[in-house]
Amino acid sequence: MKLTKNQAIRIAQKVYGKQDERVKEIEHMYRDTQSKVINDVDAFMGANKSWTAKASPDEIANFLANLKDTFYNASADDQNLIKIAYGSNELRTNGDMLMANITRDVVRQSMAQKIHLGVSTKNIPDVVNASTYHQATKVLRNNRHISEQSKNVDAIIYKSVQNATLDSHVDSDMFSSINKQTMQTLRKVRDVAEMAAKSPKDSLNWKTTISNILTGGDKATDGQMGRAAGLIRTATAQAMNRTRLQDFHSRGVKKYKYISLEAQNTCADCDALDGQIFNVEDAEEGVNFPLMHPNCQCTVIEINDDDDWDNSDYDVTDELDEL
Structure with missing residues (x-):
């Protein structure tokens, strides 16, 4: 499943973020x-x-x-x-x-x-x-x-x-x-x-x-x-991001973008990583892949080599509703 940044943040918030x-x-x-x-x-x-x-x-x-x-x-x-x-x-x-x-x-x-x-x-x-x-x-x-x-x-x-x-x-x-x-x-x-x-x-x-x-x-x-x-935020975020990385590997996804939820209490390390692009094969939890620390509320999205928006691969109804 390919997600936009906003979609990834919404899911993260529902699973382990501020709306949990x-x-x-x-x-x-x-x-x-x-x-x-x-x-x-x-x-x-x-x-x-x-x-x-x-x-x-x-x-x-x-x-x-x-x-x-x-x-x-x-x-x-x-x-x-x-x-x-x-x-x-x-x-x-x-x-x-x-x-x-x-x-x-x-x-x-x-x-x-x-x-x-x-x-x-x-x-x-x-x-x-x-x-x-x-x-x-x-x-x-x-x-x-x-x-x-x-x-x-x-x-x-x-x-x-x-x-x-x-x-x-x-x-x-x-x-x-x-x-x-x-x-x-x-x-x-x-x-x-x-x-x-x-x-x-x-x-x-x-x-x-x-x-x-x-x-x-x-x-x-x-x-x-x-x-x-x-602890519950850490466990659910850990399960979400590790499962997503496994999914990237299984589908042959090459790159991902680091996404911070940009909350008021976002740490400097997570804020610095927000928007950066990494190779899936180089993903290392705590270094360039969440979780960076306990209670971390960051996530990732997959991207293409040429563009991080590909409307042929996922449902864009959510974006259209916001127009």
Whole structure:
């Protein structure tokens, strides 16, 4: 499929750019998890439970039953994460149960994020390999995003397949990165929750602190949610551009033009490459082919030796509509 610059930018924006619905889904999921964590701590404090008092046997039994169900339906990667996350968590006291509930919230967020990542990259080859631009946009419209099913973490996990898998064009260490970030986030959230539950009078801003960790609160960094949004952009952009390069090779395309989305936060390297033409055989990711860096939002288009506009090879209806 041959694209104009504007068409390539529109597709990139729909898949991993500023218009990407997947990022909104990630943000909704993190806010959902944040609400659960805060509700867990609020319920503990509202019930005036003693941190060191023995927990209810029924509460422990119900928790273990749900945890086992989650574990046996999880992928091998998530089973390992569950073991590590709960490794030092006893289930004897009320305090133990609060920590276990918070761990459950954060771990299930991680599981949902991996499923989301797998779903988001699954159909990208269908977009790249479409015969025309309009066929590609039709594929995008027909793709059922997680948001159309539910943005709730529990519903995403319930409706998922057992093993979330990434497109073959996405780095396999993406899941490892999510696991690492999950454990870092979990430790921070548990520390704040424990301090709040043990000393409520000295922890007046604990909700704000948890919000800053998970969603960034009012900060521009967006906490762990912002990092997760960057990861989904990186993964989908990586799958899109690597699949396109593979398509160039398979069709014998000789040259491509580097296209920057020209956003306000476009880096100097991407801006400098915008419009430059390279040989497909010389394409090297991070040097003259995207991705140049994590969260890169650049793309490429194929060109002819004599002209980068050939209306015999693709549908120009989109351009005619703008006249």
